[in-house]
Amino acid sequence: MADIIEVLKAAGQDDLLKHLETLSGDARKNLERDIASQDWNELKALHAEKSAANLSDNVSADLQPMPFKIAADDLRYDFWKETGEILLGKGQVAAFLVAGGQGSRLGFEGPKGMFDIGIPSHKSLFQLQAERLQNLAAQVGHPIPWCIMTSPLNHEATVNFFTENNFFGMDRQNIRFFEQGTICALTPDGKAVLDGEDHLALVPDGNGGCFRALAQSGSLAWLIERGVRYVFLYSVDNALCRICDPAFIGALASEGRSMSASKVVPKAGPNEKVGIFAFQNKKPGVVEYSDLPEEYRDMKNPDGSLTFDGGNIAVHLFKLEGLRKLQTSKLPWHTARKTVCGIEQCWKFEQFLFDAFPQLGTMMPFGVIREEEFSPVKNAEGNDSPKTARIMIGKLHKEWLKKAHCEVKADKLYEISPALSYAGEGLSRRVFERELGKSILEFDEE
Incomplete structure (x- = not known):
């Protein structure tokens, strides 16, 4: 108890100390535990x-883009x-x-x-x-x-x-x-x-x-x-x-x-509210959307792509x-x-x-x-939102089935259980016919 008194006094928390001294029993123990x-x-x-x-978490003036490439390529x-x-x-x-x-x-x-x-x-x-x-x-x-x-x-x-x-x-x-x-x-x-x-x-x-x-x-x-x-x-x-x-x-x-x-993913556009990977003072890091100066946000390369791309x-x-x-x-x-x-x-x-x-x-x-x-x-x-996630899952899994030469319905989306396929592997027409209605489910795009 003596340690808590000294610590709180040194930290300028006299009001908290006074309040603590008004408590007893479990209430005091609870607060002492939080304080400790x-x-x-x-x-x-x-x-x-x-x-x-004044709350300023400033972005470095020495800000450089961090190039990246799509790994699958x-x-x-x-x-x-x-x-x-x-x-x-x-x-x-x-x-x-x-x-x-x-x-x-x-x-x-x-x-x-x-x-x-x-x-x-x-x-x-x-x-x-x-x-x-x-x-x-x-x-x-x-x-x-x-x-x-x-x-x-x-x-x-x-x-x-x-x-x-x-x-x-x-x-x-x-x-x-x-x-x-x-x-x-x-x-x-x-x-x-x-x-x-x-x-x-x-x-x-x-x-x-x-x-x-x-x-x-x-x-x-x-x-x-x-x-x-x-x-x-x-x-x-x-x-x-x-x-x-x-x-x-x-x-x-x-x-x-x-x-x-x-x-990292390429940004959907300059105003997408995601942080971007960049170098600050030659060190790698992430700059939050709200912290990225507008002139950097809209900056483009000669080919028209965003200079500060690479969404986190x-x-x-x-x-x-x-x-x-x-x-x-x-x-x-x-x-x-x-x-x-x-x-x-x-x-x-x-x-x-x-x-x-x-x-x-x-x-x-x-x-x-x-x-x-x-x-x-x-x-x-x-x-x-949940709806956008559902649709993205449904479209991705439909693409997996198409690549496996399965006969999917044009007006349907599909959910494939992760227990059946981690990233599109192990699918075939035979698997599709066997698992449809079980590990592979059809649904409508709402």
């Missing part, structure tokens, strides 16, 4: 630094794919899912991974991903470890959902669940915000906190013990994510110098040495002013995953085709 979870010296420094900086693609399959078969690759978000923007009260986007099978995002991983593991002959980072808000619901569904047929021993870190919101004048009388207003520390959480949860040590050398990191809401893509893994393994790789689809691959470095690296904190617990203009601090890239040095951009690998489910309607 925070670095109060860092919070004090963050408030002072960001107040003086590269003559080395088949070699990369074979290399990745060998590494997967040796158990040297793991998947890392960032799944702390809720589905509230979709009108769904629960973890976003539990959401049903409305495909005929009504499989959740979690189930689609689990089946893709299982299919790939069966192809390479080795289970793929799966780390799943939740948030304090959805951890219990996520674990319960997997348990109720028998982990979608996966071995429980190959899955690790752990929670994302949190940081206390501060009032405009730097005081801790309370959520009720016995808890701090703790908010997620951003997707950049994933490296710290992976290490602190013991999951990084778990991967090291299993002999993992490459970690495929992705977000829960991409309905088309090709998890642990062998060609992607093989490309980074073959490249040698880089600690990380990221999948939040699909990354890290060598284990890189993750070991990041567990102790200090990523910069970004700020936002939000209403928290009824108090306006509170300070919320978060770290961004892409700030890791400048610290790791050279990285490899890996160009992919949007229609094959990127369909985010973020909005209830319009762009990046």
Whole structure:
């Protein structure tokens, strides 16, 4: 208790200390636990630094585009794919899912991974991903470890959902669940915000906190013990994510110098609201759409293509040495002013995953085709919605069937179970006839 008093006094949190002294029993224990979870010296420094900086997370004046090519067009693609399959078969690759978000923007009260986007099978995002991983593991002959980072808000619901569904047929021993870190919101004048009388207003520390959480949860040590050398990191809401893509893994393994790789798509247009990969001060990183100066946003090459292209689809691959470095690296904190617990203009601090890239040095951009690998489910309607994801899945799977010379209906879309095909392989007329109505389902474009 003496330590807490001294820490809070040094951090200028006298009001919080006075409130704590009015509590007793479980209420006091709850608040003490929350207080002990925070670095109060860092919070004090963050408030002072960001107040003086007026929230400016400036883009460097020395901004250069990061060229990339569509990987499937590269003559080395088949070699990369074979290399990745060998590494997967040796158990040297793991998947890392960032799944702390809720589905509230979709009108769904629960973890976003539990959401049903409305495909005929009504499989959740979690189930689609689990089946893709299982299919790939069966192809390479080795289970793929799966780390799943939740948030304090959805951890219990996520674990319960997997348990109720028998982990979608996966071995429980190959899955690790752990929670994302949190940081206390501060009032405009730097005081801790309370959520009720016995808890701090703790908010997620951003997707950049994933490296710290992976290490602190013991999951990084778990991967090291299993002999993992490459970690495929992705977000829960991409309905088309090709998890642990062998060609992607093989490309980074073959490249040698880089600690990380990221999948990129050509932007749909200059005003598409996605971050872009670029060099700042000769270091690789991501510039958010809102931070990219307008003159750069519209800049074009002589052939008419965008100069600053390469949209970030939040699909990354890290060598284990890189993750070991990041567990102790200090990523910069970004700020936002939000209403928290009824108090306006509170300070919320978060770290961004892409700030890791400048610290790791050279990285490899890996160009992919949007229609094959990127369909985010973020909005209830319009762009990046369940409907757009359904249609993209239906069209992609129809193309897979056409390439396999199956007789598909012109006015129908198709859903192929990830348990049947990971990325279009293993399909034929015979398979189509046998599985139609079972693992292959027809549906209408709504």
